[in-house]
Amino acid sequence: MGAVLPLLALRAFSETTRLGSLKAAAERMGVTPGAISQQIRLLEDRLGVTLLTRSRHGVQLTEAGAGLYPGVSRGFGEIESALLDLEALARASTLTISTQPSFASSWLVPRLSSFSALHPGIEVRVEATAALVDLQRERVDIALRHGLGDYPGLQSMPLLAPVLLPVCSPALLASGPALDEPVDCLQYPLLQDADRADWTLWLQAHGFEPDSRSRRGPSFDEELLLLRAAASGQGIALVQAQHAEEGLRDGSLVVAVDRPWPSRFAYYLVARKEQLKRPQVRAFIDWIEGQLAGSRSTA
Structure with missing residues (x-):
């Protein structure tokens, strides 16, 4: 036969024999029956x-085909098994880990x-x-997400709740309507984080149902x-409290509405229940808990 095996042709023969028709083999291989x-x-x-040979009942093996098929089928089965083993080993x-760009760059x-x-291994x-990931379908082991902890069908654990303050310039606040409740911020232009998520979640965590204005700006x-x-008066920004300290001290910023931080609004580690049994996932959870405990003890 020669040194180079006709693997595509052998697979076409194997799938046609296994499935009993050219059409079924074509669907399996993603080509046309003619191919x-x-x-x-x-x-x-x-x-x-x-x-x-072909008949109105489908395809039938000749004596030569019957002699070839078991070895070809066994060979492709072993190749598939080896690839699955390699994929499992690599995985x-x-x-x-899937997370938001801001959390990835600033913390993780x-x-x-x-x-x-x-864990060098x-x-x-x-x-x-x-974008939200589908942990049931996508090859993601852990998601680190900013939200309220509501992830149906998944396990979630709170990590940290950075204190976010709505801040703006004193001039903007002096020229606009009074801010008594968190929802009153919607009367002003909102400055958004990269994910356009924080304002919506912050308002929900305070018990207010936001509208389309919470994602504009x-x-x-x-x-x-x-x-x-x-600080330049373009709108209200929702930022971490420690990042606003300098502006609040020098008077370029003021707190738009001062409310206690809602503890549910936090970063959460989210995973499928069965993933929590993986040693790699467990190692990461233990590590991140240690990192957070160290941060709290030095705060």
Whole structure:
């Protein structure tokens, strides 16, 4: 036959025999029935024998085909099994984490080197995206999300609740309507985080149902830019309290509405229940809990 095996033709023969029709084999391989037929003809020409015959009842193996099929089927089965084993091995040593870009850049990524030092055998893959991930279907082990902790069908654990303050310039506040409740902020232009999520969640956490205004306004991917936009009178920004300290001290910023922080509005670690049993996931949870405990003790 020669050194180069006609793998595509052999697979076309194997799938046609296994499934009993050219059409079913074509659907399985993602090609047309004509392409399957052509591959089988090429294989027969190369071997110099007829492997399959067709009738109104489907395809039947010839004597030569019956002799070839068991070995070909066994070979492809072993290849598939080997690939699945390799995929499982690669996945076992990889930990895929999905999180929001702002949290990845400001908190997670700067600390990941300590996790890698503790667990050099675990390869961490961070997917920084504002889009929600489907943990039931996508190959993501852990999601770190900012929200209220409501994730049906999933396990969630609160991580940290950064205190967010709505701040703006004194001039903006003096020229606009009074702010007595968190929902009153909707009467002003809102300055958005990169994910356009914080205002909506913050209002919900305070017991107010936001409308479309909660997602309108210019967005910024860094809190420094949010603070500068707020100080220049462009709107109200929702920022972490420690980042606003300098502006509040020098008077370029004021707190728009001062309310206690709603504890449910936090960063959560979210995963499928069965994923929590994986050693890599457990190791990450133990590490991140340690990081948070260290942060609290030095605060």
